[in-house]
Amino acid sequence: MTIQKSQWAMKSLLITVISVLPSMAFAEELSSGDTAWMLTATALVLFMTIPGLSLFYAGMVRSKNVLSVLMQCFAITSLMTVLWVLYLYSLAFTDGGAMNAFIGGLDKVFLTGVGVDSLSGTIPETVFMTFQMTFVIITPALIVGAFAERMKFSAMLIFMTLWATLVYAPVCHWVWGGGWLGDYGVLDFAGGTVVHINAGVAGLVAALMLGKRKGYPNVAMPPHNLTLTVVGASMLWVGWFGFNAGSELAADGVAGMAMAVTQIATATAALAWMFCEWASHGKPSVLGIASGAVGGLVAITPASGSVGPMGALAIGAAAGIGCFFAATKLKYVLDYDDSLDVFGVHAIGGIIGAILTGVFAATSLGGAGFGEGNSTMGSQVIAQLIGVASTIAFTMVMSFIILKVIDVIIGLRVNEEQEAKGLDIALHEERGYII
Amino acid sequence: MKMVTAIIKPFKLDDVREALSEIGVQGITVTEVKGFGRQKGHTELYRGAEYIVDFLPKVKVEAAVSEDVLEQVIEAISKSANTGKIGDGKIFVYGLEQTIRIRTGETGKNAL
Numbered sequence: 001m002t003i004q005k006s007q008w009a010m011k012s013l014l015i016t017v018i019s020v021l022p023s024m025a026f027a028e029e030l031s032s033g034d035t036a037w038m039l040t041a042t043a044l045v046l047f048m049t050i051p052g053l054s055l056f057y058a059g060m061v062r063s064k065n066v067l068s069v070l071m072q073c074f075a076i077t078s079l080m081t082v083l084w085v086l087y088l089y090s091l092a093f094t095d096g097g098a099m100n101a102f103i104g105g106l107d108k109v110f111l112t113g114v115g116v117d118s119l120s121g122t123i124p125e126t127v128f129m130t131f132q133m134t135f136v137i138i139t140p141a142l143i144v145g146a147f148a149e150r151m152k153f154s155a156m157l158i159f160m161t162l163w164a165t166l167v168y169a170p171v172c173h174w175v176w177g178g179g180w181l182g183d184y185g186v187l188d189f190a191g192g193t194v195v196h197i198n199a200g201v202a203g204l205v206a207a208l209m210l211g212k213r214k215g216y217p218n219v220a221m222p223p224h225n226l227t228l229t230v231v232g233a234s235m236l237w238v239g240w241f242g243f244n245a246g247s248e249l250a251a252d253g254v255a256g257m258a259m260a261v262t263q264i265a266t267a268t269a270a271l272a273w274m275f276c277e278w279a280s281h282g283k284p285s286v287l288g289i290a291s292g293a294v295g296g297l298v299a300i301t302p303a304s305g306s307v308g309p310m311g312a313l314a315i316g317a318a319a320g321i322g323c324f325f326a327a328t329k330l331k332y333v334l335d336y337d338d339s340l341d342v343f344g345v346h347a348i349g350g351i352i353g354a355i356l357t358g359v360f361a362a363t364s365l366g367g368a369g370f371g372e373g374n375s376t377m378g379s380q381v382i383a384q385l386i387g388v389a390s391t392i393a394f395t396m397v398m399s400f401i402i403l404k405v406i407d408v409i410i411g412l413r414v415n416e417e418q419e420a421k422g423l424d425i426a427l428h429e430e431r432g433y434i435i
Numbered sequence: 436m437k438m439v440t441a442i443i444k445p446f447k448l449d450d451v452r453e454a455l456s457e458i459g460v461q462g463i464t465v466t467e468v469k470g471f472g473r474q475k476g477h478t479e480l481y482r483g484a485e486y487i488v489d490f491l492p493k494v495k496v497e498a499a500v501s502e503d504v505l506e507q508v509i510e511a512i513s514k515s516a517n518t519g520k521i522g523d524g525k526i527f528v529y530g531l532e533q534t535i536r537i538r539t540g541e542t543g544k545n546a547l
Contacts, residue, residue, distance in 0.1 A: 220486040222486055223481055328482050
């Protein structure tokens with residue numbers, strides 16, 4: 001080689017090596033790409049609650065209760081934020097010593113040790129902490145739908161505080177914080193059990209314990225503003241990219257696939273519900289298609305890190321059909337007033353998704369492979385079932401106890417007069433619409 | 436003086452308004468109301484819960500008129516609000532005791 005050519009070769013080699021350096025993993029280092037994405041994902045998931053879920057629910061209640069739903073969601077957002085940083089983050093995500101299989105410890109109460117430079121993987125721990133905070137915000141907010149239009153605001157605040165402490169933090173710790181379900185190789189990427197089955201079952205318990213709204217099911221209580229509901233459902237759909245793709249905690253291929261499968265499952269579920277309704281009742285409805293989409297979002301949540309596009313299609317179809325039957329038929333057969341179908345969509349959708357995750361994680365079906373310790377579909381599905389069953393049992397029992405205690409001490413439900421007047425006036429002395 | 440009250444289908448309001456203008460009725464009051472007669476309601480469906488909605492939206496048109504134009508007014512409303520289908524509505528005629536124009540204090544026919 002001439003001297004010029006060899007100099008050129010050296011320069012190219014040097015440039016190549018330098019450009020590859022950042023992606024070579026030495027120790028875990030801050031990745032600005034991952035961090036940028038996670039900052040965004042955090043905002044997206046918060047957006048899912050305020051105002052996504054808030055509007056989704058608000059539109060479905062009667063106009064005299066529209067503000068009460070918005071108030072509950074907004075208050076829960078604020079309350080959970082404070083509780084998370086005071087002690088819930090620590091309980092969920094630190095090592096609990098002897099109790100670690102069940103719950104974390106108190107090492108990070110008041111966010112001790114979480115500083116500007118603290119890292120969690122390749123992102124600042126502050127970002128991880130805030131991202132997870134948005135999950136502890138939305139999970140209790142989901143339950144609102146089950147007891148809408150009849151719960152006391154004060155009782156709700158106390159319930160949510162105790163529930164987040166005694167139910168959410170433990171279950172979160174079991175799956176993501178180093179607890180026992182992680183040891184079984186349960187695949188729950190973004191919170192099928194931690195968020196949806198958890199909230200859905202708690203919702204059912206709350207609906208049963210509070211009792212039916214006065215006049216239900218004979219008095220017509222149609223949604224007062226479905227435009228709000230569709231707007232809310234749309235915000236949930238978009239925000240869910242943060243929920244699922246953000247659960248990778250990195251900006252990489254897994255996050256990309258999570259986003260793709262989220263979109264696929266949601267769209268399929270929306271169509272599935274729509275067609276089921278069309279066939280069953282004669283007309284497709286906007287509430288149906290929006291509900292189907294939410295069902296699909298729920299079902300793909302645990303699966304989003306493990307399944308491929310065709311798996312997502314199957315999960316979406318199953319969720320659309322399953323949630324359709326749960327919300328429109330099962331509820332009436334079993335005769336409970338789950339006002340906004342929290343159980344029908346979130347619990348049933350979550351269960352369908354959690355179990356099918358075990359199936360479609362198989363590489364032969366386009367998935368990313370099974371969880372730790374599971375080499376067959378059978379053993380993975382069993383792990384999923386263990387996760388589902390233990391969450392259901394724990395939530396059911398604990399939610400019942402918490403609600404019972406509150407009911408005995410201050411009462412859960414508003415009185416008949418307040419319920420008839422509407423919670424907006426009765427509890428908040430405000431009107432949603434002054435037209 | 437008579438008060439003519441007509442319950443009509445909402446989409447017929449413009450036709451009725453024009454017809455009344457043409458015969459010289461200067462002012463009317465319009466209210467949105469709900470009601471039913473022989474027209475059946477419809478069903479609405481929300482997540483498997485079917486509701487039968489009996490009350491149908493209607494519009495109430497009120498006009499204070501003098502007796503000498505009463506027949507024309509009734510005819511104008513009847514023709515313009517008619518679709519030939521059940522639910523077209525009804526016209527009621529009440530005796531009107533007194534009318535006062537607030538701005539000027541005029542009474543009786545001068546206030547119509």
